[in-house]
Amino acid sequence: MGRSGRSEKKKKQNNNSNMVGLGVGVKKGPWTPEEDRKLLSYIQQYGHGSWRSLPAKAGLKRCGKSCRLRWTNYLRPDIKRGKFSLEEERTIIQLHALLGNRWSTIAAHLPRRTDNEIKNHWNSHIKKRMTKMGIDPMTHKPKSGTQLLGSNLNHMAQWEAARLEAEARLVQKPKYYPNPPPYLVSHSTTTQEVHKTPAMVPPPYLPCLDVLKVWQGTLWSNYSINNESLQSLISTSNVSENISLTTPTTMPELNHVESKSSCDQGVTTKQNDEDKIQMGPFEEFEYPDDETFINGDPLRSPDFWEEFVDLLDGGWNSLTSNLAMIASPPASPVF
């Protein structure tokens, strides 16, 4: 996203808009529990509506922007905090390889994690670890200079990255859902109240990252136990149903290890709505053999990074062969 083309006029506009509410008496810095309580209580009761006008209504001496940030990154009830699981880290690395620093897009595929948290985790943990192991965290290539992706695979990567972004947009689009989350319903006494408490909640289930999953399946098959024989899979994700993403419809089915993984949450291989898996928290995630898995954690294994490049290529080769089974994708992604 190029920002160099920004006009002076725009700069003036933005400066003005940013200055709104930042006059004398507007507090900055860490939020106090009392401020949190006020903000939470107001949003639970009325929804956030216009962020700009919220602080005054909620009795906060903050700018709307600060309130929004506090809500989206900390107070929102559907946020998971704490340590990132190995699976989450993998997903971040894989998505970062495809998408780069598009944290919001990456976050859209990691349920209950915020872009800020993912960004922080990347910068303070994963990036350093990769650097330490001789992997360039930006290109995901070993610093020795091995080419990860061939030119056509590179094209595939671009294509897939665009698809992932489209999925993310779709996931993010319905900010307000007609059915309020339980925590709001419990606080609401009337239907009217329910309707005026539009808080952000996760969709009932998230889109399936078909291509990513296949890639993941290949990538981690050496480490995640017992890859079942590959079977065809019809994706019934929201995305596949609702928009044309030129997603391959025939994909190898992932074994039960992957079926519990982050990108699989909320998706199913069955058509019946009743069978759709509700999005579950990461806490429920379990490796079949945790100890073995952690001991052999590829991220911490010296051998892993040596094989990383080959495995990535293998993943893309797997993708390519699967894609060959269906109609050719468009020359360039159009969403």
Add this chain to the structure above:
DNA sequence: AAGGAGAGCAACCGCAGATTC
């Protein structure tokens, strides 16, 4: 025990796209 260094993370800032007027 003191203080310096580094890590981790919450919050801020500036920019740009989207929406409204």
Add this chain to the structure above:
DNA sequence: AGAATCTGCGGTTGCTCTCCT
């Protein structure tokens, strides 16, 4: 159509905590 405003994103800063000397 264009200006004004709102919202969201990514980069960065700075505070706090922990560890080390």
